[in-house]
Amino acid sequence: MxxxxxxxxxxxxxxxxxxxxxxxxxxxxxxxxxxxxxxxxxxxxxxxxxxxxxxxxxxxxxxxxxxxxxxxxxxxxxxxxLNFVPQQDNVFPSLSIAENLAVAASVLPRGERPDAVARLHKLFPLLRERRRQRAGTLSGGQRKLVALARALVTGxxxxxxxxxxxxxxxxxxxxxxxxxxxxxxxxxxxxxxxxxxxxxxxxxxxxxxxxxxxxxxxxxxxxxxxxxxxxxxxxxxxxxxxxxxxxxxxxxxxxxxx
Ligand SMILES: Nc1ncnc2c1ncn2[C@@H]1O[C@H](COP(=O)(O)OP(=O)(O)O)[C@@H](O)[C@H]1O
Ligand SMILES: [Mg+2]
CATH class of the missing domain: 3.40.50.300 (P-loop containing nucleotide triphosphate hydrolases)
Structure with missing residues (x-):
């Protein structure tokens, strides 16, 4: 190792x-x-x-x-x-997917955020297609992907x-x-x-x-x-x-x- x-x-x-x-x-x-x-x-x-x-x-x-x-x-x-995805309460259900990612990306310097989100969309094409959809209306699996994406966007x-x-x-x-x-x-x-x-x-x-x-x-x-x-x-x-x-x-x- x-x-x-x-x-x-x-x-x-x-x-x-x-x-x-x-x-x-x-x-x-x-x-x-x-x-x-x-x-x-x-x-x-x-x-x-x-x-x-x-x-x-x-x-x-x-x-x-x-x-x-x-x-x-x-x-x-x-x-x-080093980032963490808790088992529960890991997305904001009333926010759209794009807003969920934006909140997570807000720890990055402003200039780096667009690239970070673009990289994310490459890994999760579905989250780009559905970016305006509220996270609370997604299926359980899709919500887990949003939670993962939120953690990943911070690099x-x-x-x-x-x-x-x-x-x-x-x-x-x-x-x-x-x-x-x-x-x-x-x-x-x-x-x-x-x-x-x-x-x-x-x-x-x-x-x-x-x-x-x-x-x-x-x-x-x-x-x-x-x-x-x-x-x-x-x-x-x-x-x-x-x-x-x-x-x-x-x-x-x-x-x-x-
Ligand atoms: N917020 C808390 N306050 C007090 N005890 C807790 C709390 N969360 C978990 N515990 C206790 O800590 C122990 C370990 O819990 P946890 O780490 O959740 O186990 P696991 O994830 O392996 O199921 C359990 O006995 C649980 O009851
Ligand atoms: Mg546990």
Whole structure:
């Protein structure tokens, strides 16, 4: 792995009176997709929010591009190229698509905004065609694409995505996952939290399993996907592939978390 773009070490974070993360570590290299899976309540959303400066961090360190950015505010991180798409409330429903993008692009110097939006339209042609449509009238999948586009218009090198496929019909889900692969092709790193763990691991270069606010497993996406223990505990049953793939060797890069 090339030098990490994001390094999270021993992160402790939580809410008033509630400690949620008890020393979580994670890395993401430039252009890499990293999946974070685990049961409900494991602390996956809290992890993304802690990295993005939205919840209280009690200990540990977050490094971005080699710099300590622990406890930096969200807007500062956005300016540095680290952006976050929350699971909910990630578009302005009463604004048009164009207005949604304009609000997001307003963190850029005025002169750079038209190019930023034009680049976005290349990646999301639909958002150009529908630019006058109010975001609230879009389908769930299209709304997710607007949320992604809003984060991308700021020119990030790293995106944190919380459950981008939640609540989507299968075809819309396919579209979102295909778009994530395209975004990786642009060299943008993605840390994705997903309930849809199989899909996320299949797409991801590497993955982490969190449980009760701690690292449980980590490995390559396919290593985790094909690990019988991970499948049984976190993927709702045996790995779907033929047993030969699990018996011949240790899954690539698989190791229990320390
Ligand atoms: N705003 C909040 N205030 C207090 N506790 C919260 C808050 N949000 C989440 N929690 C608690 O933190 C724990 C982890 O939640 P979360 O990070 O959302 O898990 P996940 O995303 O893995 O499902 C849960 O026990 C949840 O109840
Ligand atoms: Mg969550």
């Amino acid at each position: 090339s030098r990490p773009l994001l390094e999270v070490e021993g992160l402790e974070a939580g809410y008033e009176q509630v400690a949620v993360l008890h020393g979580v570590s994670l890395e993401a290299a430039p252009g890499e997709i990293v999946a974070v899976i685990g049961p409900n309540g494991a602390g996956k959303s809290t992890l993304l929010k802690a990295v993005y400066g939205l919840v209280h961090v009690g200990g540990g360190i977050v490094r971005y591009d080699g710099d300590d950015v622990t406890r930096k505010r969200a807007h500062e991180l956005t300016a540095l190229g 990030p090198r790293l995106l944190l995505l919380d459950e981008p496929s939640a609540g989507l019909a299968p075809r819309a889900m396919d579209e979102v996952f295909a778009k994530l692969a395209e975004i990786r092709e642009l060299g943008i790193a993605i840390v994705i939290v997903e309930q849809n763990a199989r899909r996320a691991l299949a797409l991801a270069d590497r993955g982490y399993v969190l449980e009760l606010g701690r690292n449980r497993y980590e490995g390559t996406g396919s290593g985790l996907l094909h690990d019988p223990k991970v499948a049984e505990l976190y993927l709702g049953g045996a790995a779907r592939t033929a047993s030969s793939s699990t018996s011949t060797s240790t899954p690539g890069g698989m190791k229990p978390a320390t």
